[in-house]
Amino acid sequence: MKNKNLLSTLAIAMVVLFTGCSNDDTTQSDSVPTVALTSPSSSDTNVARNKVVSVKFSSEMDVSSINTTTFTLKQAGTPVLGSVSYSGTTAKFVPLTVLAANTVYTAALSTGVKSANGVALSLNKQWEFTTTANATAGLAAVGLGSAGNYVVLAKTAITNVPTSVITGDLALSPAATSFITGLSLTDFTGYAKAAQVTGKVFAADMVSPTSTNLTTAVENMITAYNDAAGRPSPDFVELGAGSIGGKTLTPGLYKWTSTVTVPTNVTISGSADDVWIFQISGDLSMSAATRIILQGGAKASNIFWQVAGKATFGTTSHVEGIILSKTGVTFQTGASFNGRALAQTAVILDGNTVVQPQ
Structure with a gap:
């Protein structure tokens, strides 16, 4: 009887152990991606008017999920025309023309952005920055x-x-x-x-x-x-x-x-x-x-x-x-x-x- 109880206990322990390992592996491979860095940063001022807005993620992302629908730039609610690219762990929004001087812009990422494993950002991310008051603007970068x-x-x-x-x-x-x-x-x-x-x-x-x-x-x-x-x-x-x-x-x-x-x-x-x-x-x-x-x-x-x-x-x-x-x-x-x-x-x-x- 003791041996039977011992075997039952060991069997339950093995089930718990393997279940725990499986959950750990799933959690690790399907971890929720985060935004590690933005440029410009939130509340930055005196930002160059030809600035390319970039986002660095915590992990490799699904390139097809990063586009002008999920990564946007707006001024007072009006979308800024531009192109979006992704390489490494960095996404970039390149405005079609130079930005207006001394103006607040809002950049945003939606939960449509996903990791390479198909896991979406947990929340929409939004941040603002203000361009330089200098009326002289440099060239806008070429959107790729x-x-x-x-x-x-x-x-x-x-x-x-x-x-x-x-x-x-x-x-x-x-x-x-x-x-x-x-x-x-x-x-x-x-x-x-x-x-x-x-x-x-x-x-x-x-x-x-x-x-x-x-x-x-x-x-x-x-x-x-x-x-x-x-x-x-x-x-x-x-x-x-x-x-x-x-x-x-x-x-x-x-x-x-x-x-x-x-x-x-x-x-x-x-x-x-x-x-x-x-x-x-x-x-x-x-x-x-x-x-x-x-x-x-x-x-x-x-x-x-x-x-x-x-x-x-x-x-x-x-x-x-x-x-x-x-x-x-x-x-x-x-x-x-x-x-x-x-x-x-x-x-x-x-x-x-x-x-x-x-």
């Missing part, structure tokens, strides 16, 4: 939409000569997976993985919703290119007759009607809220071992190279910024890149270090 979810996005091919080190997601559309070469892909459902990529690899022939997501991303890439190319009233025209080596570039809109070359180092100098847009009607060519150097808090995510021709970065060179190319992007052997390569044709890699911007 869902194209901003990828460190490399191309339409016709992504070609790699091993071994590259890539941080961020790669995507190809409308071309199929077979046009991604040199990465030794391992297929998963709706995406692939590669040893050279810290992130995921997507192509148009992968299962839904990947194909639909990529169609939207390519459309957003083209819209971003047209936005950058169409900005009026440049601050600098034909600077250096297209040869910009050795120059320090302050914030603003730059325009060239021919090829731009970078034969020696270039410094891009400004604050974290400043924006640079380079409109290049020809090619962009960067010489071997040259560097784009950021100074004063300037951020790669606010630098836009709109290139109608080919963008070529020489051996062991280093470039910063968002490349919006109509004709293709080539990184030669050992070149490094902090930014996003968004090409309406192909992106060619050769033993490169590629990192998505913060």
Whole structure:
């Protein structure tokens, strides 16, 4: 009888133990996501009028749940037009135009925002900030939409000569997976993985919703290119007759009607809220071992190279910024890149270090 009671007690204890472990695992994997940081912060004042509103989450989120319906910016109840992108654990709202001076804006996230595990924010989040009274406004950043979810996005091919080190997601559309070469892909459902990529690899022939997501991303890439190319009233025209080596570039809109070359180092100098847009009607060519150097808090995510021709970065060179190319992007052997390569044709890699911007 004692043995029977002992066995019953042990059986109950095991049930409790395993039930408890199962609940712990479920709680850990399905934890409610939170907002770790916002920029601007709540009640911030003197915020730059070209500010990109960003949110950092406590965990990886479901990119499809973060859009202009769930992440909004309003002024006195009126929606501000803009685009939304998500990368890493950070979502960004990019206003279409500069914000009004000395004005209160309200940013908001709804409970439609979900973690990668499908768990929604527990409450709607809302916060306010006030823009600077300074009437002079800088450029508004170029909104990338869902194209901003990828460190490399191309339409016709992504070609790699091993071994590259890539941080961020790669995507190809409308071309199929077979046009991604040199990465030794391992297929998963709706995406692939590669040893050279810290992130995921997507192509148009992968299962839904990947194909639909990529169609939207390519459309957003083209819209971003047209936005950058169409900005009026440049601050600098034909600077250096297209040869910009050795120059320090302050914030603003730059325009060239021919090829731009970078034969020696270039410094891009400004604050974290400043924006640079380079409109290049020809090619962009960067010489071997040259560097784009950021100074004063300037951020790669606010630098836009709109290139109608080919963008070529020489051996062991280093470039910063968002490349919006109509004709293709080539990184030669050992070149490094902090930014996003968004090409309406192909992106060619050769033993490169590629990192998505913060």
